[in-house]
Amino acid sequence: MQIPGHIDPVPVPRAAPARADGRVDLVGLSKAEIRAALAGAGLDERQAKLRAKQLWHWIYNRGVTDFALMTDIAKAQQPWLAERFVIGRPDVVTAQVSTDGTRKWLLRSDDGQDYEMVFIPDADRGTLCVSSQVGCTLNCRFCHTGTMRLVRNLTAGEIVGQVMLARDGLGEWPSQPDGRLLTNIVMMGMGEPLYNFEQVRDALRIVMDGDGLALSKRRITLSTSGVVPKMAQAGEEIGVNLAVSLHAVTKEIRDEIVPLNRKYGIEELLQACADYPGANNARRITFEYVMLKDKNDSDEDARELVRLLRKYKLPAKVNLIPFNPWPGAPYECSDPERIRAFSNIVFEAGISAPIRTPRGRDIMAACGQLKSAAEKKSRAELDRLAEEKLAALG
């Protein structure tokens, strides 16, 4: 179906440029790609294979960024590597720590693009919220990132780089199987991960690799706004947990809040969830539901949500998210009693529906808020007003 105007996403934004110094960043390359890069630079096959294995260990198990510290690589070869390669990290523009322990970083790529990452510590886990794009094409109206234009997809290296940087910041090298602070990853930062499928897949494969960062796929969650044609592929090729930004149960309201709904509707989306490989009661699908006052928060909405989840027999958990407004936001957060009432209806139907505690409000930890803290009318709002104007003229 052809989507008119701004809700048609742009899935192929411009690519990241090569490094100005001509060196190749090894972070984000697969083992085979590192080997090929070494062979391409002149090592024979046997050497390339051995060095690739060693480099992988130093990069992803030990967190080392300096070739001179790699003690099992010949001293003479270390400068040779440093002339041709680099083990990069994103630049940190700002790093903030909230009173509740939430940490937020504004990061900058080599070509000067800013994106964000957030670490949320809890009693029994620590979750890193990772970005997949600079900006986003999808324009969800409750989301601050949706007010920014998409600049480009992040590369696999920039996605893995976020995890590496968080590990640096938490002092979590070498990689340990137990006692980690960073235990979980959610692809829930800036961007729609399924519109940057290959890079996200490659990055998560590196994160899951047992010889390196070694995070289990059960501890990684990919969150989508509902890019239906890519969901099965994500299940097959990445295999991590799935979260879906549902946010509404009627076409009218979801069309408004998540404009992608005009392309892939609720029923189509829920069918894709039912078909998601690996979803079962032990690995439930999380449905994100932002609570917006007088918009999607009635008892009737809660009952419709239950009906839909039952209809598709979904092993589901519903995450109720109190809306975290930003300056110029078009919505208000539902009252706490309303959120509780909504949650109770879903719980009583036998579906878990916890209310997420807002985190890091003092450091504006909601997605997209740090990159653009200045008050402005959201892009989604401007687009909507322009559409209304056109309709009035027509």
Ligand code: SF4
């Ligand atoms: S909620 Fe996600 S998909 Fe929607 S605009 Fe924000 S970043 Fe993009």
